[in-house]
Amino acid sequence: MDRAGAQARIIQLAIFALAAGGWYFVTAAGGVSRLLLPSPGEVGTTLLRLIQTKSFWNSVGVTFSSILQAYVIAVVGGIVAGYLVTRSKTAMGVLEPVLAGLFTIPLTLLLPLFILFFGIGPASKIAYGATYAFFPVALNTIAAFGHFDERWLRAAQSMGASRWQTFRHILLPGAFPVLVTGLRIGFVICFASVLGGETIASAVGIGHNIALSAEQMEPGRLYAWIAFVTITAVTLNLLITSIENTIVRRDRK
Amino acid sequence: MSATSPNDIAISIRNITQRFGEEGAPDSVLALDDVSLDIRKGEFVCLLGPSGCGKSTILNIVGGLFRPTSGTTLVEGRSVEGTPHTDQIAFVFQESTLFPWYTVIENFRIAMKFRGMAASEWDDRAMKALKAVGMASFARHYPDQLSVGMRQRVNMARGICVETPILLMDEPFAALDEQTRMVLGEDLSQLLAATGKTIVFVTHSLAEAVFLSDRIAVMTARPGKIKTIIDVNEAHPRSPDFMLEPRFSELRNQCYALLRDEIRATMAAQRDPAGVEA
Ligand SMILES: Nc1ncnc2c1ncn2[C@@H]1O[C@H](COP(=O)(O)OP(=O)(O)OP(=O)(O)O)[C@@H](O)[C@H]1O
Ligand SMILES: [Mg+2]
Numbered sequence: 001m002d003r004a005g006a007q008a009r010i011i012q013l014a015i016f017a018l019a020a021g022g023w024y025f026v027t028a029a030g031g032v033s034r035l036l037l038p039s040p041g042e043v044g045t046t047l048l049r050l051i052q053t054k055s056f057w058n059s060v061g062v063t064f065s066s067i068l069q070a071y072v073i074a075v076v077g078g079i080v081a082g083y084l085v086t087r088s089k090t091a092m093g094v095l096e097p098v099l100a101g102l103f104t105i106p107l108t109l110l111l112p113l114f115i116l117f118f119g120i121g122p123a124s125k126i127a128y129g130a131t132y133a134f135f136p137v138a139l140n141t142i143a144a145f146g147h148f149d150e151r152w153l154r155a156a157q158s159m160g161a162s163r164w165q166t167f168r169h170i171l172l173p174g175a176f177p178v179l180v181t182g183l184r185i186g187f188v189i190c191f192a193s194v195l196g197g198e199t200i201a202s203a204v205g206i207g208h209n210i211a212l213s214a215e216q217m218e219p220g221r222l223y224a225w226i227a228f229v230t231i232t233a234v235t236l237n238l239l240i241t242s243i244e245n246t247i248v249r250r251d252r253k
Numbered sequence: 254m255s256a257t258s259p260n261d262i263a264i265s266i267r268n269i270t271q272r273f274g275e276e277g278a279p280d281s282v283l284a285l286d287d288v289s290l291d292i293r294k295g296e297f298v299c300l301l302g303p304s305g306c307g308k309s310t311i312l313n314i315v316g317g318l319f320r321p322t323s324g325t326t327l328v329e330g331r332s333v334e335g336t337p338h339t340d341q342i343a344f345v346f347q348e349s350t351l352f353p354w355y356t357v358i359e360n361f362r363i364a365m366k367f368r369g370m371a372a373s374e375w376d377d378r379a380m381k382a383l384k385a386v387g388m389a390s391f392a393r394h395y396p397d398q399l400s401v402g403m404r405q406r407v408n409m410a411r412g413i414c415v416e417t418p419i420l421l422m423d424e425p426f427a428a429l430d431e432q433t434r435m436v437l438g439e440d441l442s443q444l445l446a447a448t449g450k451t452i453v454f455v456t457h458s459l460a461e462a463v464f465l466s467d468r469i470a471v472m473t474a475r476p477g478k479i480k481t482i483i484d485v486n487e488a489h490p491r492s493p494d495f496m497l498e499p500r501f502s503e504l505r506n507q508c509y510a511l512l513r514d515e516i517r518a519t520m521a522a523q524r525d526p527a528g529v530e531a
């Protein structure tokens with residue numbers, strides 16, 4: 001890590017420490033009701049107790065398998081659909097603005113419809129997350145392959161590249177950075193949609209537990225769940241970034 | 254000079270017409286109108302003409318990147334039917350077309366892989382070509398770690414490394430400063446003398462055209478035709494002293510006079526687009 005990077009890391013840690021310290025002092029001073037904001041200690045012990053129960057891991061299992069299924073559907077569907085659209089100029093002209101337009105509609109509005117169609121179980125959240133995440137994946141796939149720099153294709157053609165070689169050595173690495181952006185946005189949306197969907201209408205899963213704890217006025221549990229999701233999200237983000245960096249560094253500087 | 258047997262001809266362009274878009278459509282462009290030109294083996298021919306007159310289009314047709322609307326092109330006697338003759342022709346394009354996701358050496362390897370050349374030859378040929386342009390120590394760099402000038406030298410070397418008898422160069426030095434341009438021009442003249450390559454070269458620089466060419470094909474404004482062919486009788490490799498000779502400036506002025514009329518015609522056409530395609 002260079003100096004600027006190290007400096008940034010220190011400042012990030014300081015901000016985190018400040019927030020945690022602030023949380024601790026506010027609750028220790030008794031300025032805020034325990035029902036609204038329990039102390040870090042209480043949240044910590046609740047979380048430790050929670051993770052030893054079977055039902056905790058059941059909920060986690062349901063939610064993450066929903067996210068994974070939704071994401072796989074969105075990625076496969078988005079990339080295939082996006083790529084097919086770029087194969088025709090007409091299709092691109094017609095469909096790209098339509099997809100972009102649809103993506104600006106807050107699909108949350110349609111969540112009740114998904115529940116209606118797919119029921120209160122995980123299926124509705126999977127369908128909802130997959131639909132929502134489909135758009136950024138498809139749109140970025142179109143951007144990556146449809147607005148590809150002609151000069152590279154022309155150069156490859158002049159060297160006698162076959163169709164497959166052009167795809168493998170030119171299109172794919174050239175499109176990769178934009179494609180990855182779509183995958184990343186898609187993942188964030190998938191994660192948020194499934195969890196959000198669960199908090200609004202579900203019978204199982206992390207979101208369900210969060211909504212339930214809030215309803216039942218159990219702040220310790222509520223914040224323990226939120227803390228768990230936060231830690232997981234941060235970990236996943238770090239993981240994805242490092243994978244991305246390795247691939248991008250290998251394929252493109 | 255003009256009496257040549259068919260065996261001496263590297264490229265024969267016969268009655269090429271190129272129209273982009275359907276005839277009669279509002280965006281239809283007649284880019285080339287019945288262009289014919291024979292280029293001898295080992296000859297350096299410059300295409301000189303106003304912007305948009307179809308110079309790149311000629312190179313692309315000769316290189317087999319697409320089929321012309323009508324007319325034929327023969328390369329070493331074989332007809333080009335919209336498929337690149339990669340064993341005979343290499344391109345160096347207007348802009349640096351190095352692939353940014355590959356290092357310099359990987360860019361060479363992929364160019365040779367696409368041509369189906371044996372993998373055992375890739376690195377030797379790449380390093381030889383890189384040495385020729387003084388870029389051997391940058392083999393493991395990525396293109397965007399190089400300056401524009403260095404990138405274009407690598408780009409040129411990538412065209413040379415495959416050792417085809419014909420090199421098509423579309424404004425390869427356009428992005429370079431005057432001095433680098435001149436030095437690379439000298440290198441190219443030396444390469445020509447050493448290898449006997451046939452080179453078709455597009456440029457907007459009059460001095461470059463005169464300094465490098467055996468013949469300069471001056472083109473008309475769009476629709477492009479060949480207006481005049483100017484012979485430059487001077488053996489390769491040429492030294493910078495050639496530029497100091499009175500003959501050099503005479504030729505340069507002659508080119509300029511021919512071009513000036515065409516550029517004025519283009520500008521007039523742009524001011525009054527209705528009269529253009531009629
Ligand atoms: N793929 C294409 N589709 C439609 N029109 C094209 C296409 N390629 C070229 N043209 C048109 O054909 C004409 C000739 O283009 P070309 O690129 O050959 O010009 P040029 O002489 O190389 O110009 P410059 O010196 O600016 O590079 C231009 O008017 C251009 O707009
Ligand atoms: Mg051009």
